Amino acid sequence: MTHQVHIIGGGLAGSEAAWQLAQAGIRVRLSEMRGSGEMTPAHQTDALAEMVCSNSFRSDDANSNAVGLLHQEMRALGSIIMAQADKSKVPAGSALAVDRDIFAGGVTQAVASHPLIEVVRERIDALPSEGPTIIATGPLTAVPLAEAIARATGRDQLAFFDAIAPIVHGDTIDMDIAWKASRWDKGSPDGDGKDYINCPMNREQYEAFVQGLRDGPKTEFKQWEKDTPYFEGCMPIEVMADRGVDTLRHGPMKPVGLDNPRTGRWPHAVVQLRQDNALGTLWNMVGFQTKLKYEAQVALFRTIPALENAQFARLGGLHRNTFIKSPELLDGALRLRGAPHIRFAGQITGCEGYVESAAVGLLAGLMTAAELAGRSLPTPPPETALGALLGHITGGADAESYQPMNVNFGLFPPLDESVRKKDRKQGYTDRARTALATWKQDALGAVPA
Structure with a gap:
């Protein structure tokens, strides 16, 4: 299968991006290092979207929690990660926790069996010089590719321990x-x-x-x-x-x-x-x-x-964990300013958390699909969880002090001062739902979920 988009990295972000592109009718080559004889210091299997640190997607409460709202928005946009998380959940109070083996197995089966996705077990050591590419290698990017990214950006890599x-x-x-x-x-x-x-x-x-x-x-x-x-x-x-x-x-x-x-x-x-x-x-x-x-x-x-x-x-x-200085290096559509055929997605952009990583992969997939269709996808409104997270990554944060960030209401535009403090969380979520429904209709031509 001759691919139209090359995705490097089969974690949550890469798997989500591949799914969104394939669902839009675009042929994808998904390169994953694990399974080629290579392994990271933290992973234990070669399954796509393996969860390493925890089995929790955190709160699933979409009425009072920013990450729960992000869950809801991703479900509305056909997220494969959220669909498989819902199928493999285990009891965890108001949190969404999963059986990590069932979850990863479900994502692997869905992605690998899609007729427009070719999963190739290979390590990529250089940035492609041409062709639409999404780098979603995550916080454990192999050293050769990490060095290639550093050369391309002209910036020292930032890092933190997880x-x-x-x-x-x-x-x-x-x-x-x-x-x-x-x-x-x-x-x-x-x-x-x-x-x-x-x-x-x-x-x-x-x-x-x-x-x-x-x-x-x-x-x-x-x-x-x-x-x-x-x-x-x-x-x-x-x-x-x-x-x-x-x-x-x-x-x-x-x-x-x-x-x-x-x-x-x-x-x-x-x-x-x-x-x-x-x-x-x-x-x-x-x-x-x-x-x-x-x-x-x-x-x-x-x-x-x-x-x-x-x-x-x-x-x-x-x-x-490694991540790039995204506010300085990426444009508002997650493209590398010095090489716009390359997008970055997932934790390597400096978002933190499984859900946030998959969400950025979802956006990278939708943006690339729109670009190949000859149109530009408007960015989600900053009032939505997706838009607030994207805004933080691509310009809302100070580049010099940039650190990994979970989605939170502090990234959203402030509510009107007339909204009482006790009503603010509900105010953020109500406003976000309205904004996402309008954006989905206008940007994707879809009936709001």
Whole structure:
């Protein structure tokens, strides 16, 4: 199959971009390094759209949360990522979490079986000199291609560390100590309010745990990695512990809203586990990304009540994420200013999060499809989640201080001052729905969903 668009990278962004293009009748070559004998430091399979750090797409509440609104907008535009996430979801309260194997398998099957998509297992080391191209290699871009991007942009790469949370075998959790509940009993809409396993800790246990985090042996970094900043939304727990003894109690180990049924009170601290697969046999430690060495992880995590005999399907890890200085390098249509036949999509643009990555891939696919059809796709209004995210990446942020960003209402244009504070989240979402419906009708010629 002779392709019309070359997509490099088969993660969430690349898979979404390929799907949008193929659905528009455009032939795509999707190059994915994994499966060609190559692997990244963080991936475990060669499946397309493999989720590495977590199995959660975060909040699915489209009425009070910006990422939930982004979910809704992507569904309205036929997102393959959201369609497969909905098919593979597992209980996680108001969040959308998935069985990551079922999810990746579903995306792989859908994309690879599309008659207009050719998936090729190959590593691409250079930027194509011509032809519509989308670079969606993500935060773990292979060194040769990363160096090619650096040469093409004339800019040093920016980077930050991202960390992976451990996964526990469910049958090794002591449920005589732990209990199932969601915070404030707010579980999945169709559930019983008991979506998480909660492991309580008293003050003495918690403070010993914090000290263990501080004292435990950490992964050593190469010289060039030492000054690389962490992303605040995925901070290793030992880095948080160094900020103060109670930092974790106000973060991933927050006990608020979790009544221990054995005492009727909130514990001093709580370790929460979230279901990681459809069978409920694997549970990930929420917010427990870490750079502790493996043996130290096992020893320390087994000091947590209810995890004394825990067996781990995967331990925590740390990897280096790279991204480009998008506000300076990309135009409003995600094209590289110095080589406009090349678009960038996904986390390499500096968006943060699975959903945000896929959303930028969706936009790159739609924009490229419109370009090949001889027209320009108007950018989504800044009042929408898609438009707000795109605006931040392509010019809304200061290039010199640019850092990875999740979608949030702070990226949206302010509401009228007459809107009461308690009504603002609903105001943002109502305004966004109206704006997206109008844009979809005008830009895509589609009946609003």
